[in-house]
Amino acid sequence: MSYPQFDNSYIHLPDRFFARVDPTPVATPRLIRLNSGLAEELRLDAGWLASPVGIDMLSGNRLPDNAEPIAAAYAGHQFGQFVPQLGDGRAILLGEVIDRDGARRDIQLKGSGPTPFSRRGDGRAALGPVLREYVVSEAMAALGIPTTRALAAVTTGDTVARETLLPGAVLTRVASSHIRVGTFQFFAARGDVEGVRILADYVIARHYPNAAESPEPYRALLDAVIAAQAxxxxxxxxVGFIHGVMNTxxxxxxxxxxxxxxxxxMDTYDLGTVFSAIDQNGRYAYGNQPSIAQWNLTRLAEALLPVLAEDQDSAVARAQEALDVFATRFKTKFHAGMRRKIGLVTEQDGDVTLVQDLLKIMAENGADYTLTFRRLSDAASGAKGDKAVRSxxxxxxxxDGWASNWRQRLGQEQQDDDTRRAAMNAVNPAYIPRNHQIEAMISAAVEQDDFGPFxxxxxVLSRPYEDQPSFxxxxxxxxxxERVLQTFCGT
Known part of the structure; x- marks a missing residue:
């Protein structure tokens, strides 16, 4: 058993990209959960990670000799207002590992103490938000959605002061990288064109190597990021997910x-759904997320303007061409996904209207988003399966009227009932991290030190597409x- 073999690359960028900082030790770290499957993906020894020495590393109490901990610099638009310096205020990157597929992955401690970017914050994390991120990020991975991952969660034995004193915790987070739109903005805001170019070259090499083969690699980079975000x-x-704070x-x-x-x-379907207590005006509501993503990507394009072309007009034209693709790309992906959710394999002109009509009656009748689509798989074979959906x-x-039109459309498909049902159940989860269940789990852990519900x-969430009668x-x-009306960021 041994420490992770870090293979760090970000640390070789210029010093202005980050601050070197060690985690702050904690009192009595205790392992809550270790993601053994992810550890295996990362070629890490799960047994060692669960050992006292491993837990010391996961809490920030002991560092491997080959760790070079840093807090990354970045800026960002927060609720539309630009802040020229943010950075990792409560997260420290221990290093990077090469996983079993040959991909580079960051290993970061979140809640590991103050950094030069903490902005008078304590740099710590409370137990509740750590558990929320662990649950939701791993649920997203099980749903097949690109996400950061949770490798481990530990309690610290210390308290953190929020509205009240709360138990502290540290999350070990894994990501393809922690580079953000705001990282590019950090250098652009300072007129640091060299910094923008260095960062762009690094992102191309790490994430989008095909862009390097393009005659316009920075335009290819912008195209790739736009496509990935769409x-x-x-x-x-x-799947009804609401990020809550889509700052750049x-x-x-x-x-x-x-x-x-x-x-x-989201439980009940509503485009205006907002849970975040800090989103007072619904900027990041469920239905606003596509337009906000495009707004954020516009800020990325602005940061890249100096490297897209030598003269401003040409750079703006290239950026606008790239951004114009977003809406079409998003709609194509979304509509294709919606067709699969209602059991369609082929594409016809009226399919988008059919989906929109369903969403309209769901909104008007307070229908649960997840269960409506899950139960459609039984209704697809005939009206005898309607009862559970109608309820x-x-x-x-x-x-009823919508279902009649839907079945008429299904009749133009070639799938048999069993094949269609399996295909629909493979894209319509039975289980999502519902807010009331997360809050109940957090209450048990924080108030009773009971991690059984967690x-x-x-x-349950590790197999979201499977029927699990016992759960x-x-x-x-x-x-x-039981309804949860507000969620909180935990800072």
């Missing part, structure tokens, strides 16, 4: 979901008294 946000909407510093250029703060999954609508008859929730209660939407 696909990602479409996948969010297809929370958008990864690698196309992964990152920074799970006041995130949530989700305030006016069950509102479903472990059970993780087990059927986890598929149910909240009762009125």
């Amino acid at each position: 696909d990602l946000v479409a996948q969010w909407l297809l 510093d929370n958008m990864s250029v690698a196309g992964e979901t990152i920074d799970y703060g006041p995130c949530a999954f 989700l609508f305030g006016d069950p008859t509102s479903f 472990g059970e929730l993780m087990e 059927a209660r986890y598929a149910e939407p909240p009762q009125p008294h």
